[in-house]
Amino acid sequence: MLEFRxxxxxxxxxxxxxxxxxxxxxxxxxxxxxxxxAVAASASLAPIETPAPDGSVAASLFVHVAGAVRAAGxxxxxxxxxxxDAIRAAGGATGEADANAINLARPLTDGERIYVPxxxxxxxxxxxxxxxxxxxxxxxxxxxxxxxxxxQLEELPGIGPSLAQRIIDYREKHGPFKTIRDLMKVQGxxxxxxxxxxxYVTV
Numbered sequence: 001m002l003e004f005r006x007x008x009x010x011x012x013x014x015x016x017x018x019x020x021x022x023x024x025x026x027x028x029x030x031x032x033x034x035x036x037x038a039v040a041a042s043a044s045l046a047p048i049e050t051p052a053p054d055g056s057v058a059a060s061l062f063v064h065v066a067g068a069v070r071a072a073g074x075x076x077x078x079x080x081x082x083x084x085d086a087i088r089a090a091g092g093a094t095g096e097a098d099a100n101a102i103n104l105a106r107p108l109t110d111g112e113r114i115y116v117p118x119x120x121x122x123x124x125x126x127x128x129x130x131x132x133x134x135x136x137x138x139x140x141x142x143x144x145x146x147x148x149x150x151x152q153l154e155e156l157p158g159i160g161p162s163l164a165q166r167i168i169d170y171r172e173k174h175g176p177f178k179t180i181r182d183l184m185k186v187q188g189x190x191x192x193x194x195x196x197x198x199x200y201v202t203v
Contacts, residue, residue, distance in 0.1 A: 061108050065090040067116035068097035077108055086114045094118075106151045142202040145183060146176040157196045163188050177203050 061077045063086050070091030077085060084104040093099050098119045108114075143152055145167060153164035163186075170186045171177060180201050183189050189197075 061110045063108050063110075064113040065116075066113060068094045068118045069116050070094060081108045082106065083108065083114055087116060103151075103154060106154065109149075109151070142200055144203065145180065145201050146171060146203050156200055158193050159197070179203060 061079060061081060062074055063077060064074050065086050066072045069087060070093075072090060075086060075089045077089070082104065083102060083106045086108060087093055087099075087104070093116055096118045097116050098121070099116065101117050102114070143156060145153070150161065150164040150168060153159050153167055154161060159167075166186050166188060167183070174185075177183065180198060180203055181194070183197065183201070184191070184194050
């Protein structure tokens with residue numbers, strides 16, 4: 001039998017430890033890499049980006065919700081959101097709100113102000129017009145009939161989708177309205193309807 005001195009035994013033990021350690025290290029490196037962590041669930045809460053007609057990605061919309069709602073303020077929405085979404089984000093309408101006075105299905109536009117009137121209250125002229133959509137302007141918050149979109153025109157009293165489209169078709173065919181009384185040249189707008197619109201429109 002071989003006999004080893006204490007120093008030789010220590011050296012052999014260290015060598016054995018190095019061999020075992022090297023084997024463990026090599027085995028660990030041979031293991032497959034851990035799978036990539038899943039995307040955080042909070043990512044699903046990011047605003048939905050809806051492609052615009054030209055293929056670009058529409059940015060988020062910022063809308064001011066006011067009037068008979070529980071938490072008036074400025075809220076952010078994904079493109080394609082509706083007036084009903086804005087009211088829901090503001091905590092919903094209060095018990096005194098007249099929700100039938102506004103178009104809950106209308107798409108939101110960036111920078112606009114949604115005003116929910118109380119029962120018996122007349123909404124202010126600027127209610128529902130987009131701040132960046134060209135509907136308001138120098139007319140003190142009135143809707144500009146030469147630049148307003150169909151949804152903005154529909155916010156006017158007595159103007160539905162078909163009549164709003166006729167207003168747009170008229171100005172595209174005949175050019176901009178010179179005065180607000182030119183609205184009566186549009187089929188379906190007579191003296192009585194114009195009287196209801198007069199204080200809410202401008203050119």
